[in-house]
Structure formats: structure tokens, C-alpha cells
Amino acid sequence: MNRIFSGVQPTGNLHLGNYLGAIRNWVRLQRDYECLYCVVDMHAITVWQDPAALRASTREVTAGLVAAGLDPAKNILFNQSQVSGHAELAWIFNCVARLGWLNRMTQFKEKAGKQRENASAGLYVYPNLMAADILLYKATHVPVGEDQKQHLELARDIAQKFNGDFGVEFFPLIEPLILGAATRVMSLRDGTKKMSKSDASDYSRINLTDDADAIALKIRKAKTDSGVLPETPAGLEARPEADNLLGIYGALADKSLEDACREFAGASFSVFKEKLVERAVAELQPIQTEMKRLLADPASIDSILRSGAERARAIAEPILKEVQAIVGFLRP
Numbered sequence: 001m002n003r004i005f006s007g008v009q010p011t012g013n014l015h016l017g018n019y020l021g022a023i024r025n026w027v028r029l030q031r032d033y034e035c036l037y038c039v040v041d042m043h044a045i046t047v048w049q050d051p052a053a054l055r056a057s058t059r060e061v062t063a064g065l066v067a068a069g070l071d072p073a074k075n076i077l078f079n080q081s082q083v084s085g086h087a088e089l090a091w092i093f094n095c096v097a098r099l100g101w102l103n104r105m106t107q108f109k110e111k112a113g114k115q116r117e118n119a120s121a122g123l124y125v126y127p128n129l130m131a132a133d134i135l136l137y138k139a140t141h142v143p144v145g146e147d148q149k150q151h152l153e154l155a156r157d158i159a160q161k162f163n164g165d166f167g168v169e170f171f172p173l174i175e176p177l178i179l180g181a182a183t184r185v186m187s188l189r190d191g192t193k194k195m196s197k198s199d200a201s202d203y204s205r206i207n208l209t210d211d212a213d214a215i216a217l218k219i220r221k222a223k224t225d226s227g228v229l230p231e232t233p234a235g236l237e238a239r240p241e242a243d244n245l246l247g248i249y250g251a252l253a254d255k256s257l258e259d260a261c262r263e264f265a266g267a268s269f270s271v272f273k274e275k276l277v278e279r280a281v282a283e284l285q286p287i288q289t290e291m292k293r294l295l296a297d298p299a300s301i302d303s304i305l306r307s308g309a310e311r312a313r314a315i316a317e318p319i320l321k322e323v324q325a326i327v328g329f330l331r332p
């Protein structure tokens with residue numbers, strides 16, 4: 001049976017990019033697969049996190065997932081640190097993965113930047129923990145964005161080397177699941193930059209906690225160019241803002257970029273933006289309302305995570321026991 005695993009970091013607020021790029025796909029997958037979705041608080045602390053903010057973000061991300069339609073009874077939704085097997089398997093993988101493999105990880109290079117000597121050791125072995133997340137459940141399919149593909153290849157290498165070193169066929173080979181036309185949502189202020197929770201301007205992104213007025217205002221203020229909307233996507237590379245807004249519209253309306261262009265061919269941005277506001281509010285406002293309701297009752301969120309962790313542990317424990325036996329750990 002196919003088992004899906006994916007993770008999301010509890011750092012800062014969820015925005016439209018997270019929603020269209022990941023969350024919405026996760027919600028769609030729950031129909032056909034057994035899915036585990038993990039709020040990866042242990043990955044988050046590879047860079048400094050204020051403890052109170054980490055707690056708040058863990059609850060906020062959980063609330064966002066549930067509000068967006070992820071059913072916590074059908075899926076296993078939990079935070080990583082509650083299942084100690086992640087750390088235990090990650091240690092074993094620290095001893096399987098090679099320094100040379102980790103040295104090639106572009107995300108480490110980007111995140112550590114010039115401060116390499118000052119980066120945490122955790123940031124360096126981040127991909128080993130990610131491999132442990134997935135393989136602790138022998139998950140086969142992992143929905144991720146483009147930026148995580150290299151980490152998944154490393155997880156495959158770890159699984160393969162583990163199997164080879166110990167002469168077993170234990171871990172499955174992981175398949176990345178890049179769903180649909182990868183929706184790359186860009187900043188509303190600059191169509192060449194990714195929409196990001198760390199952008200200084202809140203006008204650059206639509207947060208899942210934004211109400212209808214905020215969504216409308218941000219879309220109306222979004223940067224455009226002086227042209228009208230094109231008939232076809234040809235030429236959109238040179239018009240990053242038009243490309244981004246049409247892409248967002250298409251994603252929200254479940255239409256291809258071609259169809260979105262056809263619908264608005266020759267229209268002004270102001271006409272198009274009103275339609276985009278309508279779409280965005282219709283889809284996002286119910287999520288925002290539900291998120292607010294859930295966040296008003298943190299105990300209910302904690303209880304979702306607690307029961308998710310219990311169910312995750314039930315799958316993980318026998319797998320971890322087998323791994324420990326394979327490695328030669330004596331557990332009389």
C-alpha cells in the first residue's frame with residue numbers, strides 16, 4: 001500500500017503560497033491514500049526559534065491545515081517532537097549518510113550563507129532528520145515542492161545505503177510526488193521573488209489569517225504593469241506580475257494558464273483584479289474563519305496533535321524496533 005508522508009515547518013504564518021503549493025494538494029490526497037502530515041518543530045529549531053513563537057506557530061499551522069479541509073480523523077496529523085522515533089532514527093541515519101552527500105545540499109549552503117562556521121550542526125544534518133521522518137513510517141510517496149527534491153534524493157540514497165550495508169530489503173524507495181502544474185506563487189510586490197513569510201512587506205503576501213478586506217486590499221494594491229491582459233501565456237515571462245496574478249487566478253479557479261488568459265484577454269488589470277478578489281475571498285475566507293475559531297480553543301488543537309502522535313507512534317514503533325535489531329542494538 002502507498003503511504004504518504006509530508007512535513008511543514010512551524011515558522012511564521014501560512015500564506016497563499018503554502019496553500020496553493022502544498023496544503024491544498026494534501027487535502028486532495030486524503031481521498032485516496034493513507035497520509036501522515038507532520039508539523040516539523042524539530043526541523044524548525046535548526047535555526048533560532050523563540051519558544052513562545054514556536055508554540056504559537058505549531059498551533060497555527062495545525063489549525064490552518066484542519067481549516068483548509070485536512071480531516072484529522074482520516075489523516076494522521078501530529079508534531080514531530082511528540083514521536084521520539086524521529087530523533088532515534090535520525091541518529092542512525094547520521095551514521096549512514098556521508099559528509100560528502102551533505103556537503104552537496106544547496107539548501108544548507110543557502111541557509112548557512114557566509115556564516116557557515118556559525119550554523120548549527122542541526123542545520124547541517126537537517127536532511128538526515130527529514131529522511132528519518134519519511135522512513136520511520138516506510139512512506140513511499142512524498143508530496144513536496146521543487147526546492148525539496150534534492151533532500152528526497154538524499155533520503156533515497158540513505159535508504160539504499162542502509163539496505164546495502166546491512167544486506168536487507170528493508171526501506172522502500174521513496175518517490176517524490178510533484179502534483180499538478182507546480183504552483184509557484186510569487187510576491188504581490190515583485191513578481192520575480194517567491195511569496196515568503198519572511199518578506200518585510202505584509203503586502204507581498206496573502207496570509208491564511210487575512211480577512212476578506214485584507215485580501216481585497218492586497219490584491220488591489222498588487223504590482224502590475226501598464227499593459228492589458230494577454231490572450232495567451234506567450235510573452236508572460238517578460239511580465240512577471242501579470243504571470244503571477246494569472247497563475248494565482250488559474251490555481252484558485254482550477255484552470256490552466258491558457259484558460260485564464262482566454263478568460264481575460266484584453267481586459268484591464270482593474271477588471272481582472274476584481275474577479276481575482278472574488279475568487280480569492282470565496283476560497284480563503286471560510287478557511288480564515290475556521291482557523292480563527294480553532295485558534296480560540298488551543299486545547300482542541302493540542303488534542304488533535306496528541307491523538308495524531310499516538311497513531312503515528314503505533315506505526316513507527318515496530319518499524320524502529322526492526323531497524324534497531326538490524327543495526328545490532330541489543331534490547332534484551
Ligand code: TRP
Binds near residue numbers: 007009040142
Ligand atoms: N524540509 C521540508 C520543507 O522545509 C519540511 C519537511 C521536513 C518534510 N520533513 C519532511 C517534507 C518530510 C517532506 C517529508 O518544506
